[in-house]
Amino acid sequence: MEPKIIFEDEHILVVDKPSGMVVNRSETAVGETVQDWMEKKSKIKSQKSKVDNEFAKRSGVVHRLDKDTSGAMVLAKNPEVFQNLKSQFKNRKVKKEYIALVHGKVSPKKGNINLPVARNPKNRMRFTVKVGGRKALTFYEAENYFYDKKDNPLYDKGFSLMRVRPKTGRTHQIRVHFSFLGHPIASDPLYLSKKKLESDLKWCPRLFLHAERLVFKHPKTKKRMEFVVELAEDLQEVIRLR
Numbered sequence: 145m146e147p148k149i150i151f152e153d154e155h156i157l158v159v160d161k162p163s164g165m166v167v168n169r170s171e172t173a174v175g176e177t178v179q180d181w182m183e184k185k186s187k188i189k190s191q192k193s194k195v196d197n198e199f200a201k202r203s204g205v206v207h208r209l210d211k212d213t214s215g216a217m218v219l220a221k222n223p224e225v226f227q228n229l230k231s232q233f234k235n236r237k238v239k240k241e242y243i244a245l246v247h248g249k250v251s252p253k254k255g256n257i258n259l260p261v262a263r264n265p266k267n268r269m270r271f272t273v274k275v276g277g278r279k280a281l282t283f284y285e286a287e288n289y290f291y292d293k294k295d296n297p298l299y300d301k302g303f304s305l306m307r308v309r310p311k312t313g314r315t316h317q318i319r320v321h322f323s324f325l326g327h328p329i330a331s332d333p334l335y336l337s338k339k340k341l342e343s344d345l346k347w348c349p350r351l352f353l354h355a356e357r358l359v360f361k362h363p364k365t366k367k368r369m370e371f372v373v374e375l376a377e378d379l380q381e382v383i384r385l386r
Contacts, residue, residue: 145162145164145165145176146162146165146181147159147160147161147162147165147178147181147217148160148162150216150371150373151369151371154221155220155221155222155225155362155363155364156218156219156220156221156225156229156362156363157182157185157186157204157218157219157221158216158217158218158219158358158369158371159178159216159217159219160214160215160216160217160373161178161209161213161214161215161216161217161355162214162376163211163212163213163214163350163351163376163378164211164212164350165177165178165211166178166211167179167205167208167209167211167217168202168205168208169203178205178217178219179202179203179205180203182203182204182205182219183203183204186203186204186221198223198226199220199222199223199226199227202226204219204220204221204222204226205219206218206219206220206226206229206230206233207233207238207313209355210315210316210319210351210353212333212350212351212353213242213351213353213354213355214353214354214355214373214376214379215242215354215355215356215373215376216355216356216357216358216371216372216373217355217358218358218360220363224363225363225364228363229360229363232360232361233313236311236312237360237361238358238359238360239309239357239358239359239360240309240310240313240355240357240358240359241307241308241309241355241356241357241358242307242308242309242310242318242353242354242355242356243305243306243307243308243353243354243356243375243379244305244306244308244318244322244329244352244353244354245290245303245304245305245306245329245330245348245352245379245382245383246303246304246306246322246327246328246329246330247301247303247326247327247328247329247330247340248301248302248303248304248326248327249286249289249301249302249304250284250286250304250306250322250325250327253285253286254284254285254286255283255284256281256282256283256284257280257281257282257284257321257322257324257325258279258280258281258282259273259280259321259324260273260274260275260276260277260278260279260280261273261274261277261278261280261314261315261316261317261320261321262274262276262277262278269334270316270334270335271314271315271316271317271320272320272324273320273321273324278312278314279312280310280312280314280317280320280321281310281311281312282308282309282310282311282312282317282318282321283308283309283310283311284306284307284308284309285306285307286304286305286306286307287305287306287307288304288305289302289303289304289305290302290303290304290305291303303330304327305383306322316334316335318353319332319334319335319351319353320335323335323336328340329351329352329353330344330348330351330352330382331344331345331348331349331350331351331352332351332353333351347382347385348379348382349378349382350378352379352382354373354375354376354379355373356372356373356374356375357370357371357372357373358370358371358373359371
């Protein structure tokens, strides 16, 4: 398992991260992460300055996607580019667009979710909407509605295919926001009930969340860069069967 390279020059790498691949190396994820892959490919080594050490510590990984989320990521090849991209993300200059399939019919069809997000004190693996949490803003638009073809009481409210544009970049932001509104993402292992997850996995093999579009300014040329990564094949098959 490794990322597919979409674009590469001497400064940046844009890749399509596969679902199931962890981005950051940790005690429980070593050797098969995007960070490990980037480190080997670009031969990144520790540097002396504080800025360089941050770049080397992250192996050029500027931002992250959840393990089960597929799609577009940009990676930096040197400290200067790393800091520039990091600043673009921090100042919300980067545009991100996701495709998600969620339970139920989302209404209104177009809108935003402006709810603070914090780690769930009862389960450290999950996050939740919580007063006092970090500001989180998600714009969305429903592209299509689907209704289950079989007589299944779990799916009597159908599904919504969503185009989602998070303005902020909180961990699990999209998943938490839609779950809180009663529209959890299909096959979400963290935010669905056990019963619904088991039913979802029969027709949707993994979390239906894909980072389709990424727009940013090239750190060196200052040119606007836009990348669109087609919906992964396994998720395309889910849509065809709907």
